[in-house]
Each structure stands twice: as structure tokens, then as C-alpha cells.
Amino acid sequence: MRKTIFTICMATFLFSCNQNNKRITTLENQIKAIEKELNDTYKPGFGITMSNIQLHHSKLWFAGLNQNWELAEFEIHEIKERFDDIEKYQEDKKETEMITMIKPFLDSLDKTIEEKDINKFKINYGSLTNTCNRCHKVNNHEFIEIKIPDFKSISNQIFKK
Ligand code: HEC
Structure with missing residues (x-):
């Protein structure tokens, strides 16, 4: 254009x-x-993209817990793509620059999915979640607190392979 x-x-x-x-x-x-x-032109907003990331963050947990590594791989890539979308469509926002802080955590979680290591998956998923909250905190959104899901909020999808 x-x-x-x-x-x-x-x-x-x-x-x-x-x-x-x-x-x-x-x-x-x-x-x-x-x-x-x-x-x-419609540009997906920061908040709406975050809500989508939240959904994939939740699905990722149950995929990993069920050792459905193919689904886990898919979900983590969806999260990565959504962060890429923010970088593309919200490039003027100061918060966007801070996306770099979460990338190493996404990459190391991705690696444990490739290794199919459930214990490392749980640890790295925790680190990723802490980083979500770290970014919310530095951006004065500490009231948006993400945690490891207790139960599946998605009931119309099978996570067990
Ligand atoms: C680069 C910083 C940053 C990172 C990393 C980040 N967030 Fe956010 N998040 C924000 C900001 C800023 C908002 C407020 C957006 C707005 O103003 O609408 C937000 C909002 C949210 C919301 C609220 C959306 C709504 O409208 O209800 C959720 C849910 C959320 N984030 C989930 C996550 C999850 C899950 C992760 C980690 C996988 C994550 N965020 C990582 C900066 C970040």
C-alpha cells in the first residue's frame, strides 16, 4: 500500500x-x-488479541497435560502468531516493544514440547505465565493476572490424544 x-x-x-x-x-x-x-482498515486491537492469546494459553495447558504434543505445538504457534500480529498492527504502542521479554520463554516452552517432556513443560509453562503478568505489571495492568488454569473452560474440544 x-x-x-x-x-x-x-x-x-x-x-x-x-x-x-x-x-x-x-x-x-x-x-x-x-x-x-x-x-x-480493520486492525485487531491490543486487548482483543490478548483475549485470543488467553484462549490459546489455556488450551496449551490442557494439550500439554494430556501429552498431546501435536496440539500443544499448534497452540504455542498460535500464541506466537498473535504476538506477531500485535507487533504488526500495534507497532506505535509503547507496550508492543516489550513483547521481546516473552519471546525467550515462548521459545523454551516450544523446545520442551518438541522434546515431549511433561515435567519441563509444566515448569516452563509457569515461567511463561509469570512473564505474561510481568508485562501486565510494568504496563499498569497488574489487575489482569493470568494463572495456570484449574479446569478446562473449553468443553467442546478433545485434548486427550
Ligand atoms: C508486551 C506486554 C504483554 C505481554 C507479554 C502479555 N500481555 Fe496481556 N496485556 C498487555 C496489555 C498492555 C494489556 C491491556 C490491553 C488493553 O489496553 O486493552 C493486556 C491485556 C490482557 C488481557 C485482558 C484482555 C481483555 O480485554 O480482557 C488478557 C486476558 C491478557 N492480556 C492475557 C495475556 C497472556 C495469557 C499473556 C501471556 C501468554 C499476556 N497477556 C502477555 C500486555 C502484555
Whole structure:
């Protein structure tokens, strides 16, 4: 989209050299229309993406507990992708920069899933959860406290392999 705007700007410049005012006005209107379209594009918000991460965080626990490693692998990748989405769509927010703090914990949990190690999984899942809360705390959202789930809130999916 940026490339398109750049191309249109270049085109605008060249036309202005030719003093082709009518064409300039048309192009200006086109730019305005593109800008409006860009502003109106749906961008998933921070909070809504976090709610989705919460869901996958919960599913990940029950996948791991049931040693359904294929599902666990899927769930952790969903979490990683959602953090990538925040970096992409909420790049202007200061909190977004802090996503780097959770990446090593996601990677080490991912590794224990690959190793199919239930004990390490439990420990690393705890560390990941603590990091969720650490970020909430430094961003004045300490009232959003994540914990290891007690029971499955999702009843319409089988976690046991
Ligand atoms: C980079 C910092 C950061 C990390 C890491 C982080 N969060 Fe968040 N989280 C936030 C911020 C900031 C908000 C408040 C968002 C808002 O203003 O809507 C939030 C909000 C939430 C919410 C509330 C969403 C709602 O609208 O009800 C949940 C649930 C949540 N986070 C879960 C998690 C989980 C689970 C993890 C770990 C896997 C995690 N978060 C990791 C920064 C973070």
C-alpha cells in the first residue's frame, strides 16, 4: 500500500511539472480515497488479541497435560502468531516493544514440547505465565493476572490424544 502511495506521489510530481492541473486534482482525490481506506482498515486491537492469546494459553495447558504434543505445538504457534500480529498492527504502542521479554520463554516452552517432556513443560509453562503478568505489571495492568488454569473452560474440544 505504501508503494502504491509512493508511486501516486511520484506521478503527482511529474504531472505538476507539466502543469496538468486537472490530472493533479484527480490524483489528489485518489490519494485521499486511499488514505481514507487505509484509516478505515480493520486492525485487531491490543486487548482483543490478548483475549485470543488467553484462549490459546489455556488450551496449551490442557494439550500439554494430556501429552498431546501435536496440539500443544499448534497452540504455542498460535500464541506466537498473535504476538506477531500485535507487533504488526500495534507497532506505535509503547507496550508492543516489550513483547521481546516473552519471546525467550515462548521459545523454551516450544523446545520442551518438541522434546515431549511433561515435567519441563509444566515448569516452563509457569515461567511463561509469570512473564505474561510481568508485562501486565510494568504496563499498569497488574489487575489482569493470568494463572495456570484449574479446569478446562473449553468443553467442546478433545485434548486427550
Ligand atoms: C508486551 C506486554 C504483554 C505481554 C507479554 C502479555 N500481555 Fe496481556 N496485556 C498487555 C496489555 C498492555 C494489556 C491491556 C490491553 C488493553 O489496553 O486493552 C493486556 C491485556 C490482557 C488481557 C485482558 C484482555 C481483555 O480485554 O480482557 C488478557 C486476558 C491478557 N492480556 C492475557 C495475556 C497472556 C495469557 C499473556 C501471556 C501468554 C499476556 N497477556 C502477555 C500486555 C502484555
